[in-house]
Amino acid sequence: MIDSLILQQGSGWRAQAEVFDEIFFVFLALGTLVGTIVVAYTLWNVYKYRDDGNRSDEKFDAPEVGELPTGQGGPKAKKLFLSFGLSAIVVISLVVYAYGILLYVEDGPDANGDNIEIMVEGYQYGWEYEYPNGHTETGEMIVPADTRIDIAVTSRDVWHNFGSSELRIKSDAIPGDTNTNWFSVSSEEVQAQGGEATYMVECFELCGPGHSAMEGQITVVPQDEWETWYEGTSGNSSNVEGGAGVDGAASIDAAIGGASA
Ligand SMILES: [Cu+2]
Numbered sequence: 257m258i259d260s261l262i263l264q265q266g267s268g269w270r271a272q273a274e275v276f277d278e279i280f281f282v283f284l285a286l287g288t289l290v291g292t293i294v295v296a297y298t299l300w301n302v303y304k305y306r307d308d309g310n311r312s313d314e315k316f317d318a319p320e321v322g323e324l325p326t327g328q329g330g331p332k333a334k335k336l337f338l339s340f341g342l343s344a345i346v347v348i349s350l351v352v353y354a355y356g357i358l359l360y361v362e363d364g365p366d367a368n369g370d371n372i373e374i375m376v377e378g379y380q381y382g383w384e385y386e387y388p389n390g391h392t393e394t395g396e397m398i399v400p401a402d403t404r405i406d407i408a409v410t411s412r413d414v415w416h417n418f419g420s421s422e423l424r425i426k427s428d429a430i431p432g433d434t435n436t437n438w439f440s441v442s443s444e445e446v447q448a449q450g451g452e453a454t455y456m457v458e459c460f461e462l463c464g465p466g467h468s469a470m471e472g473q474i475t476v477v478p479q480d481e482w483e484t485w486y487e488g489t490s491g492n493s494s495n496v497e498g499g500a501g502v503d504g505a506a507s508i509d510a511a512i513g514g515a516s517a
Pocket residue numbers: 378379415416417459460461462463467470
């Protein structure tokens with residue numbers, strides 16, 4: 257069963273968390289490398305040009321205030337252009353790399369129409385999710401693994417911000433406006449978390465006295481389990497306590513009661 261899940265489309269997709277972790281690592285590694293070189297070169301020059309008591313002022317061609325150290329094409333100019341050139345190469349490479357990878361985050365993986373669209377509505381103080389069949393859940397969003405989940409985030413009262421730190425997703429929830437985002441959790445990850453992957457949802461926009469308690473949860477279950485649960489949701493039934501009748505759904509419904517309290 258696990259093998260068939262791994263072969264599902266989507267298991268090869270990169271999660272936003274993976275992409276952002278890679279960008280973070282690349283910037284950290286490059287920053288450390290450049291920083292080490294710059295500090296080492298500085299220290300080497302401090303040592304090389306130290307005052308050892310044998311100064312010869314006649315040979316020293318110091319730049320004056322307001323003067324660019326061109327050195328009339330001498331070694332000073334070479335160092336200046338080498339330093340600018342290397343910096344430009346590093347910065348431009350990082351811009352091109354980060355922009356390319358962020359385009360993937362923007363568009364998301366190609367789901368061939370098999371994605372699931374969920375409306376997320378923030379309110380003081382909680383989250384309500386509406387599924388394509390009209391079913392609504394409060395507090396806990398239950399989604400299948402290996403599936404691209406598209407969320408359309410809005411608010412019914414004041415400004416909120418729907419986000420999950422672990423999934424690295426975050427969208428403004430603004431009344432009268434809709435912001436879209438996506439996420440996908442692989443079945444390997446669901447298996448690794450014991451058959452049900454959970455991610456904390458928080459409000460990231462100060463929205464009133466209950467803001468700090470405005471939490472929710474994203475629960476990712478295997479696809480077949482999710483389909484059984486979803487078939488049991490009859491369109492407009494809202495927050496049926498323990499009514500889904502699936503093994504996984506019993507704990508799911510119990511959690512809803514706790515999260516929306
Ligand atoms: Cu809020």
